[in-house]
Amino acid sequence: MKYVGIDLGTTNSAISSYDGENVQIFKSPEQHDVTPSAIYFDKRGNKYVGSRAYNSASRSPDNAALLFKRFMGTSTKIKIVAVDKELTPEECSAEILKTLYGYLPEEVRNSDSTGTVITVPAAFNQMQKDATMSAAELAGIGKVALMQEPVAAVMSIMKSRNTDGIFLVYDLGGGTLDIAIAESISGKVNLLSHGGIAMCGGRDFDRALLDNIVKPWLLKNFNLPVDIAVNPQFKTLMKMATWASEKAKIELSSREDVIISLPETELNVRDIDGE
Numbered sequence: 001m002k003y004v005g006i007d008l009g010t011t012n013s014a015i016s017s018y019d020g021e022n023v024q025i026f027k028s029p030e031q032h033d034v035t036p037s038a039i040y041f042d043k044r045g046n047k048y049v050g051s052r053a054y055n056s057a058s059r060s061p062d063n064a065a066l067l068f069k070r071f072m073g074t075s076t077k078i079k080i081v082a083v084d085k086e087l088t089p090e091e092c093s094a095e096i097l098k099t100l101y102g103y104l105p106e107e108v109r110n111s112d113s114t115g116t117v118i119t120v121p122a123a124f125n126q127m128q129k130d131a132t133m134s135a136a137e138l139a140g141i142g143k144v145a146l147m148q149e150p151v152a153a154v155m156s157i158m159k160s161r162n163t164d165g166i167f168l169v170y171d172l173g174g175g176t177l178d179i180a181i182a183e184s185i186s187g188k189v190n191l192l193s194h195g196g197i198a199m200c201g202g203r204d205f206d207r208a209l210l211d212n213i214v215k216p217w218l219l220k221n222f223n224l225p226v227d228i229a230v231n232p233q234f235k236t237l238m239k240m241a242t243w244a245s246e247k248a249k250i251e252l253s254s255r256e257d258v259i260i261s262l263p264e265t266e267l268n269v270r271d272i273d274g275e
Contacts, residue, residue, distance in 0.1 A: 002108055004116040005152070006100055008093060008132065010069040010175025010201060013037050015100040017108060026103040037096050037174075039065040041082040049099040058243035061235060067203060068092040070175050072135075073127035090131050094138035101141060115143040121171075122148045122178045122194040149173075150180035154189045166192070175201040202249070209245040210238075214260060223272040237269045 007014045012034035016025045028035045030051050040053035041063050048056065057064030063082040068089040071078075077086040097118075101109060108114055120132055129146055136144040150169035157167065164184050171178040180194035211229075218224055218241070228234050244262050251258045 001113045001115065002111065004101075004104065004108065004114060006097065006116060006118045007149075008069065008096065008118055008120075008135075009034075009037055009173055010067055011037055011203060012174060013096050013100055015103055017104070026100075028103065035096070035100060037066070037069065037093075039087075039092055039095050041080050043082050045083050047095075049095050058240045059236065061239040065092045067175060070199065072131040073125065073129075090135045090138060093132065093135035097135060097139035097141060101139065115145070116141050117145050117147050117152075119149045119152050120146050121173075121176045121196065121198075122150050122180050122191065123176065123196040123198060124148075148180075148191060148194075150178055150182055150194060151189050151191055154182040154184055158184050158187065158189070173201050174203055175199070177201060202246070205249055206242055206246045209249060209260075210242050214241050214245055225272070234269065 001020075003018045005016045005018060013036075014025065014034045016023055018024075025033050027033060028050060032051070035050045036054035038050065038054035038057055040048045040056045040060070042048070042056075043063075053064065054066075057066055060082075063080055065078040065080065065087055068078055068087075071089040072093065074089070077088055078092060079086050116136070118132060118136060120129060124132075132146060133144060149171055153169050153171065154167050164186065166181065166183045169178070169180045169182060171180075176196060176198055177200040178194065178196040181192045183190050183192055215229065218228065218237075219226070224234065225231050229238055240262055244260050248258045248260045
């Protein structure tokens with residue numbers, strides 16, 4: 001029997017398989033290990049999922065769905081202006097799951113013996129877990145089980161170390177922070193304790209860069225309203241500035257400094273003075 005593992009993340013998602021001996025990660029069409037958890041509709045109603053959707057979202061935020069994992073298990077809906085449609089978080093997650101499943105070889109996708117494990121934050125409540133199962137059902141994925149993310153992390157460590165122990169797992173993702181203490185005995189993993197912050201992740205770091213560096217610079221150098229962050233006239237500017245902040249944050253993982261920049265030709269936005 002082959003198992004499929006899916007990390008359904010707030011900002012990025014990934015898929016792999018395990019046949020009892022080897023783990024294989026299936027790459028996106030762009031040959032990346034992860035796929036952005038993003039959906040975008042153009043004016044003609046064409047739907048895009050993944051990297052193209054993420055890159056288009058900053059230029060046309062009203063036609064994109066992002067960060068919907070944070071709303072799993074709630075009644076919040078994501079409005080898509082281009083197609084005059086509202087999507088539930090479960091429907092959005094289903095689109096990501098279908099896209100990821102499409103990376104698998106046909107013999108794995110269509111096999112009756114394939115089982116799928118989707119990881120969820122340790123802090124997810126029952127409604128959020130049920131919503132994740134509903135997303136899998138909408139995606140047409142059968143034989144699904146959920147596994148808490150810190151448990152999956154410890155099992156991965158156990159596979160490489162082959163030793164028992166108690167582990168502290170620190171999982172800072174794109175949207176959530178999970179900290180857990182897990183114990184491994186004879187290959188079995190038990191979660192002893194866990195805690196976390198539902199709204200603390202990489203996207204919040206992006207917001208901090210935007211609020212403390214980018215936004216003050218914009219207000220200093222251009223004639224912009226103080227409420228620029230919530231002003232509908234500058235919504236696209238703020239989305240693109242957030243996108244640029246995230247790119248800078250990623251680059252800072254391997255560099256000491258970075259320049260946050262946006263091409264004026266892509267912004268198509270002017271301040272109050274027309275500059």
